[in-house]
Every structure is written in C-alpha cells, then in structure tokens.
Amino acid sequence: MATTEIPYLIGAKTITSMKRVTRIAFLLVLVAVFTAAAPEPVPLLSSELTAGMEVGTPEVGSMDKLAFGPEGILFIGDSKKAKVLAVDTRDNESRSEGAELNLEDFDGKLAAALGTTPDQVEVKDLAVNPVSKNVYLSVSTMGGQSALLRLKGETLEAVPLSEVPFSEIELQDAIGADAEDGRGRPLRVWAISDLMFHNGKVLVSGLSNKEFGSTFRSIPFPFESSQTYASLEIWHAAHGQYETHAPIKTFTVTRIAERDYLLASYTCTPLVLFPLDELKAGEHRKGRTVAELGAGNSPLDMAWIEKDGKKYFLMSNSNRPVMRIPYEAIATTQNNMTEPVEEFAVSDGLDYVSVPMVHVLQMDVLDAGQLVYLQRMANGDLVLRTRSFQWI
Amino acid sequence: MDLTEFKTIIKKIRPGLIFFCGLLYLACTQKVETRAQLEWEEGRAVSVVWSGESQPTVYLAGSRSQEVLGRWEATSEGHRFIPLTGFSGGLTYYLVEANGDSTALDVPLADERLKPSVLAVYPTTDSLPSNLLKMYLKFSVPMQHAGHPLDHIRVRDVTSDSLVHPFLRLETGLWNAEQTILTLWLDPGRIKTDLIPNRELGIPLVPGHRYRMELDGNLRSASGQAVEQTVLKEWTAGTPDRIKPDPYRWEIRVPDARTLAPLELHFGESLDAVLLAESFRLQGPDGQAVNGEWEIGSLETVMAFTPSTSWIKGEYTLQIQSLLEDMAGNNLNRLFDSDVQEAGHSAAVETVSLSFTLP
Numbered sequence: 001m002a003t004t005e006i007p008y009l010i011g012a013k014t015i016t017s018m019k020r021v022t023r024i025a026f027l028l029v030l031v032a033v034f035t036a037a038a039p040e041p042v043p044l045l046s047s048e049l050t051a052g053m054e055v056g057t058p059e060v061g062s063m064d065k066l067a068f069g070p071e072g073i074l075f076i077g078d079s080k081k082a083k084v085l086a087v088d089t090r091d092n093e094s095r096s097e098g099a100e101l102n103l104e105d106f107d108g109k110l111a112a113a114l115g116t117t118p119d120q121v122e123v124k125d126l127a128v129n130p131v132s133k134n135v136y137l138s139v140s141t142m143g144g145q146s147a148l149l150r151l152k153g154e155t156l157e158a159v160p161l162s163e164v165p166f167s168e169i170e171l172q173d174a175i176g177a178d179a180e181d182g183r184g185r186p187l188r189v190w191a192i193s194d195l196m197f198h199n200g201k202v203l204v205s206g207l208s209n210k211e212f213g214s215t216f217r218s219i220p221f222p223f224e225s226s227q228t229y230a231s232l233e234i235w236h237a238a239h240g241q242y243e244t245h246a247p248i249k250t251f252t253v254t255r256i257a258e259r260d261y262l263l264a265s266y267t268c269t270p271l272v273l274f275p276l277d278e279l280k281a282g283e284h285r286k287g288r289t290v291a292e293l294g295a296g297n298s299p300l301d302m303a304w305i306e307k308d309g310k311k312y313f314l315m316s317n318s319n320r321p322v323m324r325i326p327y328e329a330i331a332t333t334q335n336n337m338t339e340p341v342e343e344f345a346v347s348d349g350l351d352y353v354s355v356p357m358v359h360v361l362q363m364d365v366l367d368a369g370q371l372v373y374l375q376r377m378a379n380g381d382l383v384l385r386t387r388s389f390q391w392i
Numbered sequence: 393m394d395l396t397e398f399k400t401i402i403k404k405i406r407p408g409l410i411f412f413c414g415l416l417y418l419a420c421t422q423k424v425e426t427r428a429q430l431e432w433e434e435g436r437a438v439s440v441v442w443s444g445e446s447q448p449t450v451y452l453a454g455s456r457s458q459e460v461l462g463r464w465e466a467t468s469e470g471h472r473f474i475p476l477t478g479f480s481g482g483l484t485y486y487l488v489e490a491n492g493d494s495t496a497l498d499v500p501l502a503d504e505r506l507k508p509s510v511l512a513v514y515p516t517t518d519s520l521p522s523n524l525l526k527m528y529l530k531f532s533v534p535m536q537h538a539g540h541p542l543d544h545i546r547v548r549d550v551t552s553d554s555l556v557h558p559f560l561r562l563e564t565g566l567w568n569a570e571q572t573i574l575t576l577w578l579d580p581g582r583i584k585t586d587l588i589p590n591r592e593l594g595i596p597l598v599p600g601h602r603y604r605m606e607l608d609g610n611l612r613s614a615s616g617q618a619v620e621q622t623v624l625k626e627w628t629a630g631t632p633d634r635i636k637p638d639p640y641r642w643e644i645r646v647p648d649a650r651t652l653a654p655l656e657l658h659f660g661e662s663l664d665a666v667l668l669a670e671s672f673r674l675q676g677p678d679g680q681a682v683n684g685e686w687e688i689g690s691l692e693t694v695m696a697f698t699p700s701t702s703w704i705k706g707e708y709t710l711q712i713q714s715l716l717e718d719m720a721g722n723n724l725n726r727l728f729d730s731d732v733q734e735a736g737h738s739a740a741v742e743t744v745s746l747s748f749t750l751p
Contacts, residue, residue, distance in 0.1 A: 061569065062537070080569055112455035116480040120616070122538040142538040143436060144571055144614045145477040149461070158461040158476055191566050298561065 047071055050088050052222040053165040058085050060161065063138040063146040066127035069197040069221065074127070074136065076148070077192035077204060081170075084195070084202055086221065088165040091132045091150075098133035098366035100386050103154060106374065107382040110139055113156040114147060118382075126362035126374055133367055135384075151384075169223040171204065194250045197221065198276075199260065205248035216248060218279055252302040254313070256331040262287075263330070265299035265315065270337070271350065273330070289337040290330065291349030293323065301363040305371065307389040314392065316360040316373075323352040324392065355392050428487055428497045430479070431472070435503045435615050437479035440487075443470040448487040448495070450475065460485065481616060502615035508533045513605065513625040514665035515719050517691040521633035522599040525721030525728060527559075527576045528666055529624070534571040534614040541565040541574055544611035550626070551601040558596030571614065573666065597629035633720035636727055637663060639712050639744045649705040649750050654687075654696040657710075662692040664717040671716040672697075677706025703750050710746045 049071055061080025068074055072092045076085040103109065107118040114121055120142040127136050135151045136159065148159040171192075192206040204217045251264035253276065260276040264287065272287035293299075298318040304327070305312050311327035335349050361382075362374040370386045377383060402409070429441045442448065450460040450473055462475035479485065481501040488494045514528040535541070542561050549556045559576045566575040578596045597603065605624045612618050637659065647653035655674070665688060674682045674697060684699035714724035721728035725740040 108455070109458050112452050112458040113461050114477045115450070115452050115460040115475050115485060116477070116483070120480065120538050140537045141477045142536040142612060142614065142616060143478055143480075144534060144537040147461070147476045155458055156461065158463075 049073055049222060050165055052224070053086070053088060053167045055163055055165050057162040057164070058087065058166045058168060060085070060146060062124075062140065062144075063148055064124045064140075065192050065195040066125045066136055066138050067195040067197055067202075068127055068129050068136075069202075070131075072129055072131050073197075074129070075195055075197055075202055076138070077195040077206075079192045079206070083168050083170045084204060084219065084223075085166055085168045086202075086223065087161065089129065089159065090164075091129055091134055093132050095131075095133045096367065098128065098135075098370060098372065098386065099153070100370070101135075101151070101154075101372065101384055102386070103384040104381055106384045109156060110137075110149075113149065114139065114141060116141060123362060123374060126364055126372070128364045128366050128372060135364075135366070135372055167223050169202075169219055171206075171217060193248060196251065196253065198253045203251070203253070203262075205251055205264070216279075218276075250299045250302050250315075252304065252313075254304070254327070254330065263302070263313070265293075265302070271315075288335070289349070290333050290335040291325075291352075292337060293317075293320070293352070300361065303363055303365050303371065305365060305389045305392060306368070307392075312392075314355070314363070314371075316357075316363045321354040322357040322360055322363070322392070324355050325350055325352045357387075357392070428495055429469075430497070430499065435506045437481070437499050439472050439474040440479070440497060441467060441469055441472050442487060444489070445470070446489050447471055447473075448489040451486045451488060453484040453486060453496075502617060506533050506613060506615050507617050508535060508611075508613035508619045510607075510619060510621050510624055515662045515692055516665075517662050518625075518627045519630050520597065520627050521631065521720050522595055522597045522629040523632040523634075523720045523729065524578055524597060524629075525717070525719065526578070526664065527605075529574040529576070531572045531574070531613075531619075535567070535574070536612045536614055536616075537571065541611060542576075544608045545576075546606045546608060548604045548606065549598070549601055550604050551598075556596070556603070575666070595632075599629050599631055602626065602628050633661075633718060633722065634727060634729070635718075636722045637661065637716065637718045637724060639724065639746055642746075644710075644746065644748055646748055646750060647703055649703045652699060652702055654698045656697075657695045659693050659695075662719055664719065665692050667713075667716050668692065668695060671713040673711040675709040675711065677704060677708065682708070705750050707747060707749050710748070712744045712746070714741050714743060 049069065050073070059081070060076070061078045061083075063076050064079045065077035066074060067077075069086070072089045074087045074089050076087065078085060107121065110121050110123070111118045122140050124138040124140050124146075128134070129136065137149045137151075137156075139147045139149055141147070148161060149156045150159045151157075192204060194205045196203045200221060202219045202221050204219065248264045248266055251262055254261050254263050256273075262272075262274040262276050262279075264272050264274065266272065270289045271291040271293060272289050274287035293315075297320050300316045300318060303314045305314060313325045313327060313330060315323045315325075317323065329350050333350055337349055357373070357375065359376040360373050361376060364372055366372040366386055369389055371389065371392060372384070372386045374382065374384050427443045429443070430437045431439045431441060440450075447464045450462065451458075452460060460475050462473055465472050465474070473487075479497075479499045481499055483499055485497040485499070486494050487497060509532045510529055511532050512528075512530045514530070515524075540561070542559055542565070545559070547556050547558055548554070558578045560579045566577070567573065568575075604626045606622050607619055607624060609618055609620070609622065641660065643656075643658040643660070645656040645658065647655055657672075668688050669686070672686060672695065674684075676682045682697075682699055683701070684697055687696045687698070688694070689696055712724065717723045717728075724744055
C-alpha cells in the first residue's frame with residue numbers, strides 16, 4: 001500500500017541526499033551504536049568446579065529444590081525428571097550484605113510476573129547466592145511449568161536457562177535395571193525433599209513414587225556420568241524395636257568435634273544426627289535421635305545463624321513456629337532417644353525456643369546478619385521479608 | 393470531446409468515482425493495524441506474534457509494576473513474545489508500546505475437550521487390608537502442578553461418620569512424569585506398630601469400617617478445569633496383610649503352543665497396580681524377550697500376557713522384580729512392617745525367576 005512505503009522512501013531520499021562526509025559520519029555512528037549494544041562475550045570457564053559443564057539449554061521437568069554451591073553455581077533438584085542440574089549462573093559479583101526487603105502481596109507480584117493469578121502459582125523453594133546475596137526462587141504454575149526467578153531490587157526477573165553452562169546427573173537407582181513401562185518410558189519420579197552442597201558433594205533426600213525408602217544420595221561434584229554414588233537408607237529407632245523407612249524431609253550438615261554430621265528431620269519429626277563419614281553405599285545405617293519435636297508437624301527448612309558470638313540452629317515448620325536450638329546443645333547432647341513420647345504433640349529431648357515467626361514457608365540465610373523468608377500472614381497476604389538475627 | 397459529452401461520462405461513472413475516491417481516502421488516512429495473534433500448543437496459549445515493529449512490554453491486566461517475564465524473538469510476521477510460563481486462559485493482557493499505545497489481548501479459556509476425569513482408583517477391589525500402604529488415582533489429562541492435591545481429596549469413615557486423614561502429606565503431590573497418576577501413601581508412621589503416630593492416631597484404616605473417598609470439586613487439570621466427579625471410591629477395611637507375595641505359590645496357566653492365547657498369572661491377592669506394569673519380563677526358549685502385551689485383570693489379581701506371534705514350544709523364564717508389592721507394601725523380599733529384633737532378614741534378591749514349559 002502506498003501509505004507504508006512513503007516513510008521508507010523519505011528515509012532513503014534523506015540518506016542519498018546527505019553530503020558525503022555527513023553520510024560517512026552517520027554510518028560510523030550507526031556502527032558504534034551496534035557494536036556497543038552487542039552482548040558481552042561468554043567468559044571462559046576457568047574454575048575446576050565448572051569443568052565438565054557445557055554451554056547449552058538444559059531440559060527441565062520441574063524445578064523443585066534449589067541449593068547454591070560456591071562461585072554462583074546453582075543446583076536444581078528436578079523431581080519430574082529425577083535428576084539434579086548444576087548451572088553456572090555467572091552471578092558472581094561479590095557483596096557482603098544483602099538488601100533489606102519487605103515486599104507485600106508477593107504472590108500478586110509473582111503472578112503478575114508469570115502472567116497469571118495468585119492461586120495458580122506456588123513457590124517451590126528459595127535460595128540465596130552466598131556470593132552476590134541475590135535471592136532466587138523456583139516457582140511452579142498450575143499448568144505444570146517451572147520458572148526460575150531472581151529478585152532485582154523489588155522486581156522479579158527471569159534467570160536465563162538457555163545457552164548457559166550446565167551439567168546434570170540422574171537420580172536413578174545405581175543397582176538394578178531402571179523400571180520402564182511397556183513402551184520403554186521410565187516410570188520412576190522423585191519428590192525431592194531437600195538438596196545441599198557440602199564439601200564437594202551434592203546431598204539429596206527424597207521419596208520415589210514407587211518404593212518407600214532409599215531416600216538419601218551423596219553425589220560427588222563435578223558430576224561424572226559413570227560414577228556410582230552412596231545410596232542408602234537412613235533410619236531412626238526412636239521407638240525401640242521397629243525399623244522404619246521414613247523419608248527425610250529436610251536436613252543440614254553440622255560439624256561436631258571435627259567430624260561432619262548430617263542433622264536430619266523426618267516426616268514423624270524427630271531430629272536425628274548421623275556421622276557423614278559413615279555413609280557407605282548400599283548399607284543400612286542408624287541415626288541417633290536427639291529430639292522429638294512433636295507429632296502433627298512437618299519440618300520445612302533448616303538454617304544456621306550466628307549472633308553475639310553464638311551459633312544457633314533454626315528450623316521452620318508446617319505447624320509450629322520457627323524453632324531455635326543453640327549449636328552447643330546439639331554438639332554436646334548425649335541424647336539417644338529410643339523411648340516413645342507419651343503425650344501427643346509434646347516434644348522431648350533437646351530444648352528449643354519458639355521464635356515469634358509463624359507460617360514461614362521458605363527461609364534462607366541472606367548474609368552474616370539477616371535471614372530472608374517468605375511468610376503467609378494472618379490476613380492471607382504472602383510477604384517476602386528480611387529480618388536481622390537480633391530479632392530471631 | 394465537448395463539455396456536454398464530458399459531463400455525461402462523469403455522471404455515468406460518478407458512483408464508481410465516488411467509491412474509488414473514498415477508497416483512496418481511507419487508504420491514505422488509516423493507520424495500518426498491528427495485530428496480536430496467539431499461538432497454541434496442546435490447548436495452551438504459549439506465545440503471541442506481534443505484527444508491529446516494536447517490542448512492547450507485556451503486562452497482566454491490573455498489574456503495571458511487574459511486567460510479564462519472557463523473551464522476544466524475530467519472526468517473518470513481526471516479533472514473537474514467549475512468556476516464561478505461557479498465557480492463562482480467561483485473562484486479559486496488555487501490550488504497551490514505548491509511545492504509550494496499548495493493545496488488549498484476551499486469552500480464551502481452555503478447550504472443553506480437555507475436561508479432566510478420574511479414570512480409575514487403585515486398588516480397584518473394595519475390600520482393602522487395614523494396613524493398606526498406597527492408593528493411585530489415574531486421570532484422563534495432565535493435572536495441576538500448583539497447590540496440593542490432598543487439599544481437594546476427602547476420606548470419610550462412613551461407619552463412624554467422621555472425616556479421616558489417612559494420607560501422608562509430602563512436600564508435593566507424588567505424580568508420575570505426565571502428571572496423570574497420583575500416588576497417595578497412607579501414613580507409614582501410623583501403620584508401623586508402635587511409632588508415635590501409630591500409638592496416638594492409630595492405624596489409618598480401622599478393620600471392619602467402611603470408607604468413602606470424595607473430591608471437593610476443586611481438583612484441577614493443568615489447563616485449570618475442575619474434575620466434576622465427587623465420589624471416587626468406597627471400600628471396607630479388612631484384616632492387616634502381613635504375608636509377603638510368594639511367586640512360587642502363584643497359579644500359572646500355561647497356554648498351548650501355536651496359539652495366541654494369553655499366559656495367565658493368578659496371584660491369589662491384589663497386587664500394586666503401577667508396580668505390576670513394570671515388574672515382569674518374559675524370556676522365550678531362544679533366550680530373547682518375548683514380544684507381546686501385558687494386561688492387568690480381575691482387580692489386580694491376575695496378569696495376562698498375550699504374545700504378538702504364536703507361542704512356540706519350549707522352556708520359558710519369567711523374571712519378576714522383587715520390588716513388586718502387595719497392597720500393604722510387602723514386597724518379595726520383606727514385609728513392610730518388620731521387627732528387626734526378630735529372626736534376621738533373609739538375603740534380599742533383585743529378581744525371582746519362574747520357569748515353565750510350553751508343551
């Protein structure tokens with residue numbers, strides 16, 4: 001149509017009618033603008049930790065659990081595809097403090113970022129990059145998609161997952177054939193309950209939709225495809241004679257008397273200690289129950305904080321306030337509980353303090369003095385806040 | 393020509409002339425409209441193609457402080473915007489250009505044909521052991537990922553007329569990869585003798601009581617549509633099952649050679665429906681896997697194998713994964729609820745092999 005052609009004609013006429021010098025200058029400016037706007041080249045992968053990573057676009061089933069390793073490497077627990085991904089976020093600008101936050105109507109904000117309504121989104125996990133202090137979130141929508149987001153000031157941005165350096169490892173059974181249906185599709189999926197990087201290994205707990213047990217894996221990182229890894233059943237005998245295959249809900253690692261211990265909490269909410277160096281592939285190992293924190297509750301997240309020179313353990317719960325236990329109490333306890341607690345919902349073993357923070361859905365340490373957490377308020381509002389350790 | 397002739401010609405072509413002038417006028421003054429065209433995949437709006445030259449910012453109606461996250465790519469028709477998690481049916485979005493012009497984009501609701509329904513609840517039998525470990529719900533379409541399915545499932549103890557909560561509530565619902573089969577674990581803490589939940593809350597299912605499972609009308613598919621069924625299943629809790637399945641006690645009905653009749657395995661009890669589908673491998677006289685189809689029948693008490701080609705005479709080996717469980721979670725190696733201080737565990741095996749001859 002004549003109308004759309006006219007502007008171009010004018011432009012062409014303009015350029016051709018310019019004086020030669022002006023035209024060259026104009027073109028040089030154009031070149032300068034385009035090269036300045038060109039994307040930065042991908043930095044060379046130089047760290048040992050990124051050895052074995054290739055640049056590409058990982059295939060993601062669901063992003064359920066997040067955990068940071070060093071140097072901005074993010075581990076993602078993918079329950080749907082039963083694997084763990086390691087992505088180099090390249091978010092490596094070092095900061096000593098994280099930004100204070102008090103974001104209200106956070107589910108409204110998440111919904112707006114994903115173009116949907118608050119009832120269709122769910123935050124699966126929250127993790128802070130210890131280098132940059134940026135807050136990362138994995139979010140799932142009703143339609144079955146997962147998104148990895150990051151807070152930039154008070155707005156949300158997508159974390160790039162295409163053409164990024166990454167590696168991955170599958171969580172299939174190391175022993176025996178992988179189960180497949182008649183058409184050769186693998187049937188086993190996991191509900192990954194917790195994920196952590198510690199001392200060169202990725203630790204994963206979870207529950208398969210098939211068997212009840214075998215829920216803890218310790219996988220050396222960088223991942224190697226042919227590597228076998230310790231896959232074991234940890235159980236607690238808080239009740240005398242009966243063995244259980246209960247899945248770990250959340251765990252952390254703590255150092256006591258120069259030995260690393262796994263501190264785990266189960267669906268029946270005891271708190272169990274287990275020496276990490278005793279984990280051996282294919283073996284059953286018994287942990288030491290140091291506390292029974294009451295039935296009718298499910299532990300959600302664990303964190304370690306330090307204030308006034310003392311270290312504390314924090315645990316958020318589905319049906320209790322955040323609990324705080326001094327590290328000293330855990331390190332020195334001789335508790336080895338084998339007798340059941342008599343009264344319903346009463347706790348026993350290690351003493352804890354109930355911090356006045358309830359309905360904390362997600363929690364992580366932000367920096368040396370603050371916690372960042374997602375909380376459902378009494379009026380239904382979802383807030384993302386930071387809080388100084390002084391008030392915890 | 394003279395003036396009179398000219399006037400006559402003009403009179404004749406006047407309507408055409410007016411029409412042509414009008415068309416020219418419209419063409420010269422009307423802006424070319426830019427359009428937003430949705431693109432669909434499996435009933436979901438996954439992207440929009442924008443025929444304008446700019447790349448507008450996309451907002452959900454009512455939210456101007458947070459843009460919809462996604463990426464733009466060039467296409468032959470303009471530019472395509474792919475939001476991170478797709479567009480949601482029933483909502484309106486705005487594409488706002490740099491100059492402030494705003495175009496509304498209405499996304500229609502999902503296709504009616506994708507309405508979800510419950511195809512089956514396993515175990516299908518209506519007499520379940522009181523130490524039942526698992527139930528499976530099989531759906532016709534992929535189901536929702538946000539929220540917890542247990543929020544929409546109710547179990548009623550009809551005998552005592554009370555709502556009960558027998559299922560274990562984990563972080564997420566336990567779905568298969570396609571999000572069409574939901575695994576519900578009954579709380580093992582309550583099944584296993586003498587654990588706190590068992591002593592306090594008792595076993596999840598009381599022997600002799602009748603139970604009914606219902607949906608609350610809000611369990612949704614991935615496309616946001618609710619399951620309409622309310623009552624899913626009724627059953628009676630029987631005595632606890634404390635016997636491991638024993639393949640050596642199964643009845644094997646061997647078909648005749650040179651037929652396509654099915655090989656039948658009769659277990660004498662209902663076994664786990666999902667594990668049944670992956671626990672068997674049949675090897676023929678030539679040592680190769682036999683091609684054919686397995687089918688579960690008779691309330692999960694029978695597995696039938698129909699070969700693709702006629703049976704040949706000879707010796708066959710059936711390999712059974714020891715992870716196969718009965719309804720109480722007892723597998724071929726161990727009981728689910730075992731006392732470690734009693735007679736020690738026998739050595740665990742990975743598969744159990746049964747041989748039979750086709751005459």
